[in-house]
Amino acid sequence: MIILDNVTKIYENGVVGLKNIDLRINEGEFVFVVGNTGSGKSTLIRLLLKEIEPSSGAIVIGDKNLTRMNKEQIPYLRRNIGVVFQDFRLFENKTVFENVAFAMKVIEQPAKTIRRTVPNILSAVGLEGKARCYPKQLSGGEKQRTVIARAILNNPSILLADEPTGNLDPKTSWDIIKVLEEINRSGTTVIVVTHNQEIVNSMQKRVIQIEAGKIIRDVIKGGYRE
Amino acid sequence: MKLTSFNHFIGEGFEGVFKNKSMAFASIATTAVCILMLGIAFLTMKNIEFNVENIETDINITVFLDEKMTEDEVSAFKGIVLKNSEIESIDYISKDEALKRFVAETGLPEELASDLVGALRASFEIKLRNNKDEQSVIDVLSQMEQIVKINTPREAMKLLIDLKNFIQATSIAIISILVVVGVILIGNTIQLTVYIRRNEIKIMKYIGATDWFVRWPFIIEGLFIGFFGTIIPLIILFFAYNFFVNIFNQAVSIDSEKLIDFMPIMDVYQELVPIALILGLGMGIVGSMIIIRRHLRA
Ligand SMILES: Nc1ncnc2c1ncn2[C@@H]1O[C@H](COP(=O)(O)OP(=O)(O)OP(=O)(O)O)[C@@H](O)[C@H]1O
């Protein structure tokens, strides 16, 4: 479970990122986070990753209180949270296989485990046959699948996606959302920040709308707008 | 640290060196010059010490007494001198004995020698228990009015020791400056690698890499630079030294008698290699740690 208790984030320059946020997300939920540009969606994602600190309030993920956690524990928090970005963030000089495998290398898994696990994950996200390609040889959708494969390789309980379809055409966007839905079906909590109205409207999942740093709408089944 | 991670760190560290070749080359070159200076200074000082020791092992103080002294006065003098616990023995060297020694040393015909050294006088040769006490013994002896003149081989040695101290002081100064320059250059090289890899570092942190996992490749890169910067000059110096010793001995030896006894290089390297490695690898570690502290904070 993810709990935000009266969380406010004011950036160093005084800009309000989020204000008095109370939020609960249960294990296994699929949540869309929507809102105008600059409303604070990415701020929420970065708070959950402990990339930034809240100015006040408390954040709890599972049995860990992020606001009390020291720096040494951050890597272990992040191993339990997969993350996907609009701009992919792949290693350009590594193949698809190496990019994905790297997530296991980082947590010091034996080479044998890596060789066994990575192909399974690649086929789970529909990247069979692309293992030896470099990112520049991939389409946007394939890049994002690679990122997703890397994000779920270590079985995180949470998957955060900040505009995962932002750089993709409508058809490819749908493919990616379907992959995320599939991951959610296996029990992973999935939080997707998006501007894609069509997808949000037709999926009818939980929608949290943030405007000017505040949650103005939180519905169990809903569309992009009220 | 797991073995797979170790391989990863070595690979990444090595790649770092090759990613910015010119900077890495500059750092290796500076470290190499530093170690080369250290090596040259070390070899020179060790050889001076070695040769001074050779002289010191047969150090004698020769004292000349007032010629008008009677035999009784002379033996009384001997008794006084021997009371000094720092002195091992005192031997009388007659005029004849002095002449024989002079002939043996110079190889001149005896008649010629005796003409030359008409002024040779009888003397006493004083052996010390410990060469270090030399100065205090000389101080005592020079107080004694029976003694006209004191000769010591100190003069030549003093020159060598002064030279050694001078080399030591200048090389410490130069090496210190080079160490600082080297550390800064290594730091800059690694900073450039950090910059080239800034996006990778970000990704690594997102997927849960510990700080040490991120740091190790940069430390390894520093160690690589330090290692090559140490090994290369040591190898060069090894051959250069042997070459120089051969040339020198051929050029300046008299009747195949060596003027200077050079130490075998392996004897010097037994001490030099560990010192050089500690310095070179230390420079690499310090250079990378400075940058890591500054740029890789969580
Ligand atoms: N590092 C920062 N320093 C100062 N202000 C920031 C920083 N990051 C974001 N902000 C500001 O905080 C507010 C919220 O930003 P955030 O990135 O969360 O918006 P967003 O909802 O993700 O927008 P978008 O849909 O365009 O991605 C914005 O006004 C933004 O300018």
Ligand SMILES: [Mg+2]
């Ligand atoms: Mg954003």
